[in-house]
Amino acid sequence: MTSETRNCQNCKQQFTVESEDFDFYKKISVPPPTWCPQCRIIRRMCFRNERALYRRKCDLCEKGILSMYPEDALFPVYCRDCWYSDKWDPLEYGRDYKWDQPFFGQFRELLRVVPRLAFMSIHTNVNCDYANFLADAKNAYLSYSIVKSENIFYSRFIDTSKECLDSFNAKGSEMIYENLDASRNYNTKYALRSRDSLNSAFLFDCVNCQDCFMSSNLRSKQFVFRNEQCTKEEYKKKLETVDLGSYTIFKDLKKEFAELFGNSLHKFANVTKIVNSMGDGIEDSKNARFCFDVYEVEDVKFGTRMLGSKTCYDIFGAGPGELLYEFMGGGFGSYNIRFGVVTDASRDLTYTDYCTSSGSLFGCVSLRKKEYCILNKQYAKQEYEELTRRIVSQMNSLPYVDEEGREWKFGEYFPTELSPFAYNETVAQEYFPLTKETAVEKGYRWKDREEKSYRVTKQSEDLPDHIKDISDKILDDVIGCNHGGQCNEQCTTAFKVAPFELEFYRRIGVPVPRLCPNCRYYARLKFRNPMRLWTRQCMCIGVGSENKVWKNT
Template sequence: MSKTPNYDVKVKAILDATKPGERVCELTGEKWNMTEEEIGWYRKFNVPPSKYSPNTRWKILAYFSTGFQFWWNKHFETGESVLSFHHPATGIRVLPDQEWLERDFSNVSLLLSTDQSFFDQLYILTRKVPYRATYDLVPPEQSISLVSLGEQDCYFTLGSRGKRNFFSWVCMDGENSSLVFLSNNVVDSHQILHCNRIFQCKYLRECFDCMDSCFLFDCRSCQYCFGASNKRNRKYLWWNEQLSKEEWEKRRAEVNLGKRSVVEECEQSFEKLLLEDTIWPENFNEKTTDSTGEYLNGSVNCSQCYSAVSGSLYNFRCTYSIGSCSHCAFCWGSKDTSESYFSVTIAGSNKCQFCFRCPQNDTCYYCLMCDNCQYCFGCVGLRRKKYYILNQPYTEENYWKEVDKIMCKMLEDNEHGDFFPTKFSSTYGPESGAAVYCGSSVEEIRQLGPNNFDPNEQGATQRKEIDPKLIRLRTDIPDSIDELTDDWIGVPIYDEEAKRTFAFLKPEIEHYRSVHVAPPNTHFIRRTNKASVLGQLCSLEKRLCSNCAKESLVAKCENYPDRKIYCKSCYLNYLEEHG
């Protein structure tokens, strides 16, 4: 028997009238073809069709993800500075994780009003309940990190586990490395994107099992290579030219990557190599079955998904899935989750819809930061609760009566069926996941939401005032790591484009010296965001194989829109001949 009979009648009429065909995104104007497959997922979850295109929905979800943001927020009660990924200008205040976990916020609630927009009511509640500052899953040790998975002696890392790493995100089991993104087992390396098992390398993308190499793209099991693409089991390559061991070592000794000016010259050569002598496969999927999308590993029957590892099954348009995620649609950042829809960062949850950072929940709707809850609707910060609406308790019977009314009202108000409005987000829009992961332009960020304030508002970028006399310009930073003395440690440096200051840390300089990396001359947020969009973006489009003209669904690549893409068959044939 239906728990929400009135809503079911209304949404059935909408779904019965929904036919496949071209649609126009209400937010961006993008056209897309709503297929029977997509409509089937709406029927499965008993929700009305979205008014936004699939790519726009990804961008909305990404707008709520952290991106790579570090801000000084305020303690909810004392007003003391607390490092967090929640920007204070969004109106959200925080508590350190341990304090938050020791509290019960069920005493902070709202009485449901049938005359007011439900989203408007829920928004008020989200600003009354503090958020977890760092959302660490495993507390870090001697580290500056967010969403730590077990960091030790790391600085400015996000969603990672490792030792002595710097400015990295989603880096698992790395050590003494910097600027690492979506990679595993990276040691003594710098600027590594979408790679696995890398040792003593610099400036690698889409590589596996490589050592002692620089400027590689799509290489496997290569060693002593400088500038190479689409290679397998090779040594002593120099911009794809085969050299003898002696000649390679002679040339390598003449290139000092400890100098920024030299790195910039090599980057230009790398760009030329990527545009003129490189083939992109239609995707970088591994061990997948009947699946489409990008960066899928071990997935089965996943359609149009992005970045899934360790066993995703029967998902549609999901991103950043870990573990046994199954039968989900439009979920971002899920782990071991099933039967869930249009949610962000839900782990170990089941039958959840439109939820944000809700682990171990069952049959919850429009909840934020709730943990181990069941049958909750529009709640914030609850733990181990059942039958709550806007943090108010209900009997089981009354809960479902009210939920039926709310969902009918939300249908009438054109609210139900899509994620929270982006004003709910705690991120700074231009540096949110929409920009970092999806490559959204400044104009697209403006279309997505209101969080385009000055990032320096409310003291978010500095804990205390800096004496202007101490600030130096980034153009003053030495070109060579050999010239960067300890006198630079802790000196505030102004980045005019980022409109904020940064400083070198002592362990950071020691790291650059140990791996012989040129000293950076931009704010670390700019560095990380620039590096992140060098790979395949979380945005899909149809492209033709440059060799046989077969159509494939591929991820967009902002920096290389005119790259040569081969379908899987043509790509493998190319590797046989040239790899």
């Protein structure tokens, strides 16, 4: 089939459905989308709350927990032990399908009564009660989307790594601090888009480097100080003049690094070892189109935060799975999942929310090791297959109409008004930020920031300047964030330093931060590219760049 230009049902802008897209939709038996790619990814993001966490009680055992759902959530919320236990049966919430009502309206009613898991956590996770979106993690604290990693603090998108603090999108790394888009780094501080490097600090776009400081665009170098090649002795002597343990000095170094970042040569995209791929943050992948932060994927389009997936479209957050479509979260060992929110080790699911180790489900919530269920009700195989065919037909003849007047037939992801989260609680606000007024105008819910009543015992400006002068007494302090809530970065206004955190700062010789974890996170985001692609000309005109800043050697 040839390419086709369509108008997005949401933003009304034109978008193209390519011939290869039609082939995929035919393969998984879904119609082509009516929303453009950007509107589709925002729609999926509205169902993913990683970092807005709330203290509450488990509705089954009544133990105090931290959860991505607040106390006033419409549905019960269970801790991990209770949710995976035999103390309750999700099939008890099953109901008959009502042929005179749209599917999504019935699914919304089911969502409002079935217990949910407090955090997204699959496989075995140890000592991770204060982290979200985990798979095989150990000792993760206020960290999000962590896979097969250990001792991870205040970080996001971390895979197969150890000892990471305040980092974003790192894999195969160890003992790193403030690393962004890093692969296989060891003992690096402030490394951006750098890989295979060690014993270095303040690197941008450096590969296979060691013992380098405040440098950019290096390849296979050692003993480079501020982009100047040194002998081992010269490098050591110059490095001794820089006291990384002083907050005052560290703050000046961060400003210098920001200038270095702006003045350095930037590759057209952060891509490595790719074949027929296009996007940003792609590594070891083939046929990855319009993808961001993916690695070891093949035949994937419109994917974000993926590892080891094959033949997938429209994904945010997926591990090794195949034939996933319009999917958010999980996917490990899953096959043929259409329209899902968090799935693990399952196959042949359609319109499900947190179902695991299951097969042949349609419109189900929180099922484990089940098959042939519709709206959490058990059926025989033949009856299930007959009913699902009828439901698909009914979804097209009796579509759900949302508050904005948009139609939702079979083939659309969940309507955003079914999300349990406000827009600014989700990752959509991080990638596509809106003001409260604009969000409400677009039909999204908005959650006003709760006033914090922390009793600050020490202002950040009163902390000793040097890490060597920080005593263990700081562990008892509630420290005021430098921003004091006067920013648009979900500032918590105050924070504490944890024992493992203080030990890490001392070990690597950096000062205690003056900002809360949320403000530090948003500072890192400023160094990331937006999730967009542009058609443009390369600035290199042969001998050097057209702005005469760079010269080829």
